[in-house]
Amino acid sequence: MSIVRIGTGAGFQGDRIDPAVDLAKRGELDFLVFECLAERTIALAQLAKLKNPKLGYDPLLERRMRAVLPHCVRSRTRIVTNMGAANPRAAAERTSAIALELGLRDLKVAAVLGDDVLDRAGPLVLDETGQRADALGGRLVSANAYIGVASIVDALDHGADVVICGRASDPALFLAPLIHKFGWASNDWTRLGRGTLVGHLLECAAQVTGGYFADPGVKDVPGLANLGFPIAEVSADGNAVITKLAGTGGLVTRATCAEQMLYEIHDPARYYQPDVIADFSAVTLEEIAPDRVAVHGADGHPATGRFKVSVGYRDGWLGEGQISYGGSNCVARGELAGAVLRERLAEMRGRILEDRVDLIGWNSISPGRARGDTPAEVRLRYAARCSNRDSALQIGEEVEGLYLNGPAGGGGVFSSVREIIGIASTFIDAADVTPSIAFMETPHEIA
Structure with missing residues (x-):
């Protein structure tokens, strides 16, 4: 049976780099995903881009890429990340230049564009105020739609080794590689729901391997100083096993997975995503071996046709x-x-x-x-x-x-x-957002 192995290299912008390097070295991964973007993070990135149009991407992008690219190329592990923040194109260009500096001349880097909808934000009514966004006048800095999987899948289908997004839905970073590998249809709601659960379990990195779970004397977690980041072994039906590398600290249990599954979920039966409404209400979590939890039973329903906008x-x-x-x-x-x-x-x-x-x-x-x-x-x-x-x-x-x-x-x-x-x-009609991809030409010399 075909299995796709996805590891998480980061769960927030300032996350530790060493666990990602460990995954790149010995994780035998198909994909390594860095989820680094939050609502305020991208607004701050927009400010940085306004000051310098060559910036606006994750400040740790260069350190992360230098640390993992050689290992990922060696193991044929592909990278998907939202470290592009407010400037995915500049992030992809910088990654391509880093690859050249490291002697990785055949690396194919793609930027996913189109989440920036500032030019269309004016008429949108903000949930918090009930007023249109253009009522903010010159105070308005950014408007980014949570795009879905389509352009990420497209980039992977065209052979991208590294895909760099801006504001995409967090689970979409993990769902897209599964769609690419398994060929799931865009209306296969059950599999999309299951892939979304995999993404949701992995997106916060060490939260599911015991980091955020730890509470001394109540929920003890071994080896926090050497905490391992999670891996999902995903089957073609979308069900998965959550685990981590042998020899790393932390733990993967039914409890750690249950806590993460419910994290930031208002209604487990209706978790709204750009590609699907995921349903976690019938999920089962089974400890099948130490640090191995089998995840079954997620479902999905048709997407709303609207994207959230931050x-x-x-x-x-x-x-x-x-x-x-x-x-x-x-x-x-x-x-x-x-x-x-x-x-x-x-x-x-x-x-x-x-x-x-x-x-x-x-x-x-x-x-x-x-x-x-x-x-x-x-x-x-x-x-x-x-x-x-x-x-x-x-x-x-x-x-x-x-x-x-x-x-x-x-x-x-x-x-x-x-x-x-x-x-x-606020929300925007999906039809009003047009994501696209741009492949970087590998520079012949370092500027």
């Missing part, structure tokens, strides 16, 4: 300052420091759009005060969304001023300022 817009500036208080009465001193900051910054009310005071270690995550003994130390964090950069800078300055002008014993000040990119969502 809209990025400028939403002010974040000014932040932190300072620590330790020892006796530290919570009271931290609370006093927060009250002093708000009083001193009262004159900025028109420029401070919203703010919050947290005592990290006491009330920064749980609402209200945490139960239990008073901590031995807390860290005050004052953060404010401001209308302009100068006001945001003043936030950190006031926190630093607490050294000698606030409660006793403060220390370890940190401050930062950054522009805030807000994210909103």
